[in-house]
Amino acid sequence: MKRLLIVLLIIGVVSVGFAADGTEQGCILEEPVAVTSAGQSPGALQFTIVAKMIKLEYTFEKLLSVETVDISQFKTLVLVVGASGKGLGAANIDIEAEILRVKSLAEAAEESGVKVVICNLEGESRRGPSSDRIVTELAPFADAYFVKADADLDGFFTSFSEEAGVPLATFEKTVDLKDVLAEYFCK
């Protein structure tokens, strides 16, 4: 169990090293970052654990909405997609209300010049009719996709990325998302 701590510390030290050498110029995305779930799976929480590893400046609310936050105070909005019956039940909302919430956020972000990232962090297990519908509804607003590789075996995310001409970054393991974040945020 010490190994996990040591590895996470090493990841943190290496990431700080990259930040010291990097510059803001050329970064694809910028902080501060608003993170929310799109479908109420715990993927968004997992995103924040990886974000902590590279010391990303973020705010996380799983039910973030345009009624409760001024999205223009952020530079990037990350929508972590994953429809979960348990999560929706825990939040006491249905899928229609959830889609409305995240779509309103994405629209507000676009109007404010805030970049929108659609993220699948849980892979194939979060591919299904509800999750795919969320992605389809949000796709017109996407500036980038961060996707676990096994969620794109059928090219679902690749096709959205290519149609819109926005980047798609894939990673094999959840923890590998840190490399994607480090690259896109110049950390």
Place this chain on the structure above:
Amino acid sequence: MALFLTSILFGSFFRPDVRPGYGVTDIGWLSDYFSPLRNTNMDTPVYFMDSGVDGPTFLLMGGTHAREISASTAAIVFIENVAVTRGRVIVVPFSNISAASIADETGKAPHFIPIEGRSGTRFLVYGDRRTDPLDQSIPDPEIFKHAQSDFTLDDGAESRNLNRQYPGVADGNPTQQLAYAIIQLAKTENVDFNLDMHESGTPDSYIDSKGNERSGSSLAYTLVCHPDALEIGAVAIMEIEAFHGVSMKLEESNKAFRGLSHLEIGDATGSLSFLSETPNPGQDSWRDRYDVINDPDYPLSHRAGLQLQIIRSLFGAYEMMIGETIEVENLPSYEEVMQNGIFSYLN
């Protein structure tokens, strides 16, 4: 009724084959926490593994559903091998021992499965999902209703499913009393965190009788967490994927689905609560042939090894988030179990 009275008179209650190692410091009974269970087939052994060094208390439960044998096997391996060096672990390997006392109603595996342990042949128990109707002693209702809420299920037999009864009812039916007793144990022993181990069907898709392709179980390879425990669970499954190559799904307790251990034990006691699911081919209704021990894709070593790894990874994640944890020796890793076989860790 005659069999029930015979059981009372002669004490012919089911007793599992558990061969404790030196790490076990005391053995008690669940009835120590709720005396009405004593001298019934609902009472079950409780194993204490106390380091004597200050630290958290962890409750490990197997056999909530007695056919989900990676759970009871992992619990027995823990009891027979592990020494706790910080904190305290309490293990209930057969949480619903009445369910273990009868064969699986689906008939997909024999009740007792011979295996070769370190000291020769012994038997794994492949029981049923629910309490023996004889022990329940009352007919199943048409519809199951959770005692503390309006939550219902169409299958009245779920009134004999331990993992629908939490937080239990002191003067309820035997399965409700069993859940109540486990809650009393968690409260009395100040359990800081706990894991209820389970199995589901496999994630394999299949063709149904009408020729349609169907998805496999969405529960397989899942760690369900009480909302208060979600961050610890997230760290644990990330470690399992990063270092042991098994990807698991994280889920949060659904507050609308009442009676489940991960939600109700957490709510009733404050213990950070988890439930794990590994894939058991014996729980796939569509399979013609089953091998619950040596299935080529989902052998018991893989499933029980994963359960043991989940325990270890939860200990690590708990330390990251809380600042202290259980420390142990001789808890085999997933890789060690896969290399040596799970039976090499049974006495």
